[in-house]
Amino acid sequence: MSGIYLHIPYCKQACHYCDFHFSTSLESKSAFVTALKKEIALRKDYLGDERIETIYYGGGTPSLLTAGELEEIDNTLRTHFNVAADAEITLEANPDDLDASRLETLRKSAVNRLSIGIQSFREEDLHMMNRAHKATEAVDCVKLAQDKGFSKYHHRPHLRYSRIGRSFLEEELAPGI
Numbered sequence: 001m002s003g004i005y006l007h008i009p010y011c012k013q014a015c016h017y018c019d020f021h022f023s024t025s026l027e028s029k030s031a032f033v034t035a036l037k038k039e040i041a042l043r044k045d046y047l048g049d050e051r052i053e054t055i056y057y058g059g060g061t062p063s064l065l066t067a068g069e070l071e072e073i074d075n076t077l078r079t080h081f082n083v084a085a086d087a088e089i090t091l092e093a094n095p096d097d098l099d100a101s102r103l104e105t106l107r108k109s110a111v112n113r114l115s116i117g118i119q120s121f122r123e124e125d126l127h128m129m130n131r132a133h134k135a136t137e138a139v140d141c142v143k144l145a146q147d148k149g150f151s152k153y154h155h156r157p158h159l160r161y162s163r164i165g166r167s168f169l170e171e172e173l174a175p176g177i
């Protein structure tokens, strides 16, 4: 089984605890997508004829990609790699990007699993971390994702964040599941 990970290095704003590679300027996003498609084509022989069972869009904030950009990348992957028809395709998404209309669009795309970046359901903690979403958006987007038919998703808390331990997060996240 093989998988492909794609890093999408753009974010709306910088969370205080984060040390991933990203830019808060979206100016180069379109050029990046063009370069990514070229890179995919250049790497077409890297996995031979191996079946690709998983594709993971990580970041950064991949939910900043437009539906068109996602489709272009997906088409390029399927052109150059042996992607299984039932491959699990995960998109990391932040709650503030997951309104009803966006979720409907995502359901029509190749994405069939969401990794939702919820660090807390507490407004004060979200503010301290400089997260772009509100506590209400965190709860709402989980319910909306379920309503729109996403049966595969998971929350993605940053457990390394020192003030918030695992038990605290599990307790906090429980109401949203």
Ligand code: SF4
Pocket (backbone or CB within 6 Å): 010, 011, 012, 013, 014, 015, 018, 019, 020, 022, 059, 060, 061, 094, 117
């Ligand atoms: S949205 Fe994610 S990748 Fe971007 S700064 Fe925040 S934690 Fe880091």
